[in-house]
Amino acid sequence: METLIKSGAQAIELGAELIKAGEVVAFPTETVYGLGGNALDPTCVSKIYAAKGRPADNPLIVHISKIEDIYPLVSEFSERNKRVVEKFMPGPITLLFPKSDIVPSSVTAGLKTVGIRMPKSEIAREFIEKAGVPIAAPSANASTRVSPTTALHVYEDMKGRIPLIIDGGDSEVGIESTVLDLTGDIPTILRPGAITPEMLAEVVGSVRTHKGEIISTAPAPGMKYKHYAPTVPMVVAKDMESLLAEYDSKSKNGVDVVALIRGQAAGMMGSRRFVNLGENDKEVCRNIYKTMRDIEKVCEYIICIDLGDNGLCKSVMNRVLKASGGKIV
Ligand code: TXA
Numbered sequence: 001m002e003t004l005i006k007s008g009a010q011a012i013e014l015g016a017e018l019i020k021a022g023e024v025v026a027f028p029t030e031t032v033y034g035l036g037g038n039a040l041d042p043t044c045v046s047k048i049y050a051a052k053g054r055p056a057d058n059p060l061i062v063h064i065s066k067i068e069d070i071y072p073l074v075s076e077f078s079e080r081n082k083r084v085v086e087k088f089m090p091g092p093i094t095l096l097f098p099k100s101d102i103v104p105s106s107v108t109a110g111l112k113t114v115g116i117r118m119p120k121s122e123i124a125r126e127f128i129e130k131a132g133v134p135i136a137a138p139s140a141n142a143s144t145r146v147s148p149t150t151a152l153h154v155y156e157d158m159k160g161r162i163p164l165i166i167d168g169g170d171s172e173v174g175i176e177s178t179v180l181d182l183t184g185d186i187p188t189i190l191r192p193g194a195i196t197p198e199m200l201a202e203v204v205g206s207v208r209t210h211k212g213e214i215i216s217t218a219p220a221p222g223m224k225y226k227h228y229a230p231t232v233p234m235v236v237a238k239d240m241e242s243l244l245a246e247y248d249s250k251s252k253n254g255v256d257v258v259a260l261i262r263g264q265a266a267g268m269m270g271s272r273r274f275v276n277l278g279e280n281d282k283e284v285c286r287n288i289y290k291t292m293r294d295i296e297k298v299c300e301y302i303i304c305i306d307l308g309d310n311g312l313c314k315s316v317m318n319r320v321l322k323a324s325g326g327k328i329v
């Protein structure tokens, strides 16, 4: 078989026709080049595995050109997953969903999940759109070889095995997509890529990396907002020395200050205004919000001593730091 390398609108037209005729066509994406065929046709899917020399137990990604093309391919689509899709598609990410019955089991290597990707590359999307079917595609290298990022790389591996390589120049990203499993409670990265755990955590709160670590930006949905803030500025003092220095410098400038301290430090306060939060952790915890509310009415600036990070005080400090916007003196 002769393998053509073509670019431009003609190449896309020809590629789409070949797909409709049940052939396998290599095409560019922003990550790496793919080796595509009709994902809904098991005969074509087996041609892809054969051209690549890929073991049948390694599933293929299904490529689409618009978001609504996901729906027929999946059996479940939650609100959370919709947010991930809307934020990152099109782009260098593959999302795993529970598969629907129309996806042949050879595409997913017998798994109950299907990997779906909408490339950012316009050539790729135009090709998929014109082909009129979802396109199953692994990277267009021969199995065990490096993924191709130019048409010539593809030619090295696929010469004589496929009829056409659509040339779209160099791949912009250059590594394969991030693979993210969306079927569990915590989305899990199976393959890292240009969409990072931090970017994903921004949208879903917590994400498990391919190494098993959990990356979180927002341990609970509300935690990312500035909560617990008094109506006057508040800072945390890392020790009594800093607290006294901050107090005196503000006072000198005519700012009405109140310090929040723990019992033992009362003797160091002299004539300065303060509230004793309590003699033990439980008291401190019980008093913190109430004290913040009371004193915001009678001062212009609050300085709270660092309460330490033992047991209960760790949780109190979590709130105090939020209230102070993380400002430490
Ligand atoms: O950037 C990319 O993802 C490129 C372009 C062409 O889209 N494609 C690509 O495909 O790298 P491939 O087949 O070389 O790598 C797909 C990876 C494999 O590690 C495969 O095991 C995994 O995704 N994968 C696909 N479907 C899966 C599924 N249902 N469950 C678990 N892993 C899956």
Ligand code: MG
Residues within 6 Å of the ligand: 138, 139, 147, 176
């Ligand atoms: Mg690959």
